[in-house]
Amino acid sequence: xxxxxxxxxxxxxxxxxxxxxxxxxxxxxxxxxxxxxxxxxxxxxxxxxxxxxxxxxxxxxxxxxxxxxxxxxxxxxxxxxxxxxxxxxxxxxxxxxxxxxxxxxxxxxxxxxxxxxxxxxxxxxxxxxxxxxxxxxxxxxxxxxxxxxxxxxxxxxxxxxxxxxxxxxxxxxxxxxxxxxxxxxxxxxxxxxxxxxxxxxxxxxxxxxxxxxxxxxxxxxxxxxxxxxxxxxxxxxxxxxxxxxxxxxxxxxxxxxxxxxxxxxxxxxxxxxxxxxxxxxxxxxxxxxxxxxxxxxxxxxxxxxxxxxxxxxxxxxxxxxxxxxxxxxxxxxxxxxxxxxxxxxxxxxxxxxxxxxxxxxxxxxxxxxxx
Amino acid sequence: xxxxxxxxxxxxxxxxxxxxxxxxxxxxxxxxxxxxxxxxxxxxxxxxxxxxxxxxxxxxxxxxxxxxxxxxxxxxxxxxxxxxxxxxxxxxxxxxxxxxxxxxxxxxxxxxxxxxxxxxxxxxxxxxxxxxxxxxxxxxxxxxxxxxxxxxxxxxxxxxxxxxxxxxxxxxxxxxxxxxxxxxxxxxxxxxxxxxxxxxxxxxxxxxxxxxxxxxxxxxxxxxxxxxxxxxxxxxxxxxxxxxxxxxxxxxxxxxxxxxxxxxxxxxxxxxxxxxxxxxxxxxxxxxxxxxxxxxxxxxxxxxxxxxxxxxxxxxxxxxxxxxxxxxxxxxxxx
Ligand SMILES: Nc1ncnc2c1ncn2[C@@H]1O[C@H](COP(=O)(O)OP(=O)(O)OP(=O)(O)O)[C@@H](O)[C@H]1O
Ligand SMILES: [Mg+2]
Numbered sequence: 001x002x003x004x005x006x007x008x009x010x011x012x013x014x015x016x017x018x019x020x021x022x023x024x025x026x027x028x029x030x031x032x033x034x035x036x037x038x039x040x041x042x043x044x045x046x047x048x049x050x051x052x053x054x055x056x057x058x059x060x061x062x063x064x065x066x067x068x069x070x071x072x073x074x075x076x077x078x079x080x081x082x083x084x085x086x087x088x089x090x091x092x093x094x095x096x097x098x099x100x101x102x103x104x105x106x107x108x109x110x111x112x113x114x115x116x117x118x119x120x121x122x123x124x125x126x127x128x129x130x131x132x133x134x135x136x137x138x139x140x141x142x143x144x145x146x147x148x149x150x151x152x153x154x155x156x157x158x159x160x161x162x163x164x165x166x167x168x169x170x171x172x173x174x175x176x177x178x179x180x181x182x183x184x185x186x187x188x189x190x191x192x193x194x195x196x197x198x199x200x201x202x203x204x205x206x207x208x209x210x211x212x213x214x215x216x217x218x219x220x221x222x223x224x225x226x227x228x229x230x231x232x233x234x235x236x237x238x239x240x241x242x243x244x245x246x247x248x249x250x251x252x253x254x255x256x257x258x259x260x261x262x263x264x265x266x267x268x269x270x271x272x273x274x275x276x277x278x279x280x281x282x283x284x285x286x287x288x289x290x291x292x293x294x295x296x297x298x299x300x301x302x303x304x305x306x307x308x309x310x311x312x313x314x315x316x317x318x319x320x321x322x323x324x325x326x327x328x329x330x331x332x333x334x335x336x337x338x339x340x341x342x343x344x345x346x347x348x349x350x351x352x353x354x355x356x357x358x359x360x361x362x363x364x365x366x367x368x369x370x371x
Numbered sequence: 372x373x374x375x376x377x378x379x380x381x382x383x384x385x386x387x388x389x390x391x392x393x394x395x396x397x398x399x400x401x402x403x404x405x406x407x408x409x410x411x412x413x414x415x416x417x418x419x420x421x422x423x424x425x426x427x428x429x430x431x432x433x434x435x436x437x438x439x440x441x442x443x444x445x446x447x448x449x450x451x452x453x454x455x456x457x458x459x460x461x462x463x464x465x466x467x468x469x470x471x472x473x474x475x476x477x478x479x480x481x482x483x484x485x486x487x488x489x490x491x492x493x494x495x496x497x498x499x500x501x502x503x504x505x506x507x508x509x510x511x512x513x514x515x516x517x518x519x520x521x522x523x524x525x526x527x528x529x530x531x532x533x534x535x536x537x538x539x540x541x542x543x544x545x546x547x548x549x550x551x552x553x554x555x556x557x558x559x560x561x562x563x564x565x566x567x568x569x570x571x572x573x574x575x576x577x578x579x580x581x582x583x584x585x586x587x588x589x590x591x592x593x594x595x596x597x598x599x600x601x602x603x604x605x606x607x608x609x610x611x612x613x614x615x616x617x618x619x620x621x622x623x624x625x626x627x628x629x630x631x632x633x634x635x636x637x638x639x640x641x642x643x644x645x646x647x648x649x650x651x652x653x654x655x656x657x658x659x660x661x662x663x664x665x666x667x668x669x670x671x672x673x674x675x676x677x678x679x680x681x682x683x684x685x686x687x688x689x690x691x692x693x694x695x696x697x698x699x700x701x702x703x704x705x706x
Contacts, residue, residue: 006476010462017464017505208460208518211424212477213449369445371426 003214007222008229011196015230021191029184029238033245036180036306037173047130049077050088050100057108059117066141067101076137092122099123099134117142173246177239178332179305182267182325184238186299188231189271190292193223194279194363201283207371216367220280220360224272231268232261239264248336256335259342263335266352267328273359274324280367299325327351377402377437377529377561378423384431385418392418394585395432400578402528403558405551407576408565409672411684415585416565417457420533423563424454437529450478453527455518457534463507467498470506471521478525485524492520496550512543519550530554532564536571544571551575567684569672581676588679597670600678601628604644605668606651609636611661620658624650631677635663640674 015021051067053060064081071077080097082088088100102120111117121138123131197219200206209219239260243250253260278295279288302309302316303325312320320326331348334340378400385393393415400406408416421427423436425445434441437451461470468489475485493499496516506514515535522530535551536544552575554560566572572579573593580590589596597603610617613635621639622630626647631638641647644667652662676684 002476002479006473009476010465010473013469014462014464204456204458205460205462207426207456207458208474209477210426211449211452211454211456212474213446213479214477215446370428371421 003218004222004225007209007214007218008226011192011223011226012229014196015192015226025184025187025191025234026237028187029180030241030245032183033173033176033180033242037176044130044133045075046078047076047098047134048080048096049134050080050082050091050097051103052082052085052088052100053103054085054105055103055107059108059111060103063103063119063141067137070137070141076133089122092124095124097124098127098130101138171246174248174337175333176305177242177246177248178329178336179300179303180242181235181239181264181332182303182305182328183296183300185231185235185264185268185328186271186296186325188234189227189268189275190288190295192227192230193272194276195285195288196223196227197276198279198282198285198288202285210369210371216364216369220276220363220367224269224276224360227272228265228268231272232264235264235268236261243336252336252339255339256341259345260332260335262342262349263328263331263345263352266349266356267324269356270324270328270352270359273356273363276363277359277366280363299323302326303329305329324352324355375402376400376435377404378406378563379435380423380432381434382432383419383422383429383434385415385422385427386430391585393422393429396582396585396587397432398580398587398590400561400563402561403555405555405562405575405577406564407572407579408563408582409567409569409572409579409676409684410565410582411567411676411682413584414567414582416567416582417533418585419582420454420456420531420563420565424452424531425449451527452529452531453522453525454531455515455522455533455535457537459511459514459518461506461514461518461521464505466503466505467493467509467517468502470517471524474521475524480525488524488526492523495553496520497546510543512539512546515539515543515547516550519547523554528559529561530563532562534566535564536566536568544568548575569676569684573672579672581672581679583676583680589675593672596672596675600640600670600675602640602642603670604641605670605674606639606641606644606648607636607666607668608639608651608655609663609665610655611635611663613637613660614658617655617658617660620654621651624654626650629678640670640678644668 049067051064053064067077067079071079082091085100085102088097088102091097092100100120100122102122104118104120107117107119119138119142121135123134125131197206200209239253240250243253278291282288298319301307302312302320302323304320305325309317309320309326327348331345334344334348338344376399378398380399381397382395383393383397384391384395396415396419408419410416418427422429423434423441425441425448428442436448439447439451441448461467465473471489471492472485475489480488490499493502496519498513498517498520501509501513506517509517519532519535532551536547539547548571551562551564555562564571564575576593578590578592579596580587581596582588589599591599613632618630618632618637621627621637624641624647626642627639628642629640639651641651648665648667652665655662673684676682
């Protein structure tokens, strides 16, 4: 026991002597929240759309009106009205506009006569997310005029879609909080635990404690426990701060204090032991650098922190089923947004605990006490 | 306990791939002895020490250290020994005192005893004033002294030191030597040291094994080793207009045993150098050489090494060692 404590204390002391790392590991996940929130926005805004109105008739005016309404309301477009069709299309090619909408001269007449107007939409389809959004909105604009002239009876049996929010409103920023906390945990487990072992090995310092009576369990266990204490403290701080920033009521965290703590602790243990299993034999920090980016992407993006797991293709869903970060995200979402208690997340925690046990066993098995 | 020897090694071997770093070495060290391994870079000293201290598994042979077999009972061996590896292994971002205290805890030494010993040892190695500074601010010599002090916290009965003075200036080297001498005074501790400084082996060790290319080429006390080669003095002459004839004529002199040639100088191993120097100078002059300089020194272990291997220990000393990192940088990726 004294030996285990000595390993832990050595690691914590060394960490404390490096305050820059401490500050960065708190700051960086917060910046993630801001960058992530603004780059993967839930809805797109400000897409530049060029419109050339060659008609000027009443129907064309209606379309324009609709577009302006979108610009003023959800602000999906910023509309630029041009007179030259060539200029508009060239603008799309050069990337100035995401799309160009050309309303031909006989547009209003054709609406009146056939109800089947032609309209030209030039899309920058290299960017599929924004081009899909624009196509849908233009379709909506056209059907808005159609419905007036070609009345479609609403079938009586068609269900009326109305949003029913089961839980309190969760805006996009708030929905990222679990992901940010998981990211903080990931970063923490990457720079503590096994990484310190790799560093010691690289600097040749490892030799000094391999020569002592410390057992494998002391070395692996000690480094994991010190990594755990640093990382959970960090994660708790980041969770509190991002709840304050995004306006999730703190009472959620307090009501569910122990379940949240449980999830954070087990996620941390899980990732720490995973790192140990992967890095336990590595002797160069450069390998850790190369692996870290890779691990972050393959664990974080399929975790459901940004996009829902349900929308993944089958193979990726299967991966999410063994991805500890997916369980962590699921558990945190339940606790923070659904206010569900321990019972709701016990399955997630059980998976994390099992995963930890397996990785710990693997780490101790593969860790070598010789050079 | 198997036997009463501190170290008993039988045909120990370590191969790295096809290369043999340590080749069937056998020797024994008694308790209380100060035993040295002298050899040039790459001779296999570190590999041998790592096997004896359980860090490397031998590929052949057997070693019993402090009464326990290194392959069968490594954890028992570790409890009884203290090791100062060749590379600097103290933690740079801990203070000197913290380094020692944590090390003591690795051995499960109780707090009071630990504190006492750490104070005394820091005093002994002259680091009491700097004990609360980070090791990162220490000089190489201070760091080495700290590491020697650290390894004594648990009072090992057997101490291994791998080139403890490598990279130190002559003054720090002397400080370390004094320290080691002081340790052996009581006779309760056995020291196993490797070095490639013959002076170090000569002044410190009761018995020395000379190792080259993984094999022991000679073993005995420094005096025995020196007595084991012909002659007792080395005369070095720098000669203007050196020719093969001159060398031949010197070789014929009765008190000369061996003549080596390097550029302008000749190295003559001879009996009673000071007495016979004039005769040697006469012989050179008679064959048409001019004497530029002459020196006489007693034969050292260096000369023993040259006698057996035909090369100087220092020849390969060019390898640079980063002081901050030590010599322990891994040679490849992964393992
Ligand atoms: N891990 C290793 N892998 C491959 N070869 C090795 C390894 N360790 C040592 N060797 C080789 O074994 C030989 C002996 O090396 P060793 O480090 O034991 O020499 P040494 O006597 O300690 O030298 P030095 O005075 O330079 O420290 C060298 O040829 C070295 O290249
Ligand atoms: Mg060596």
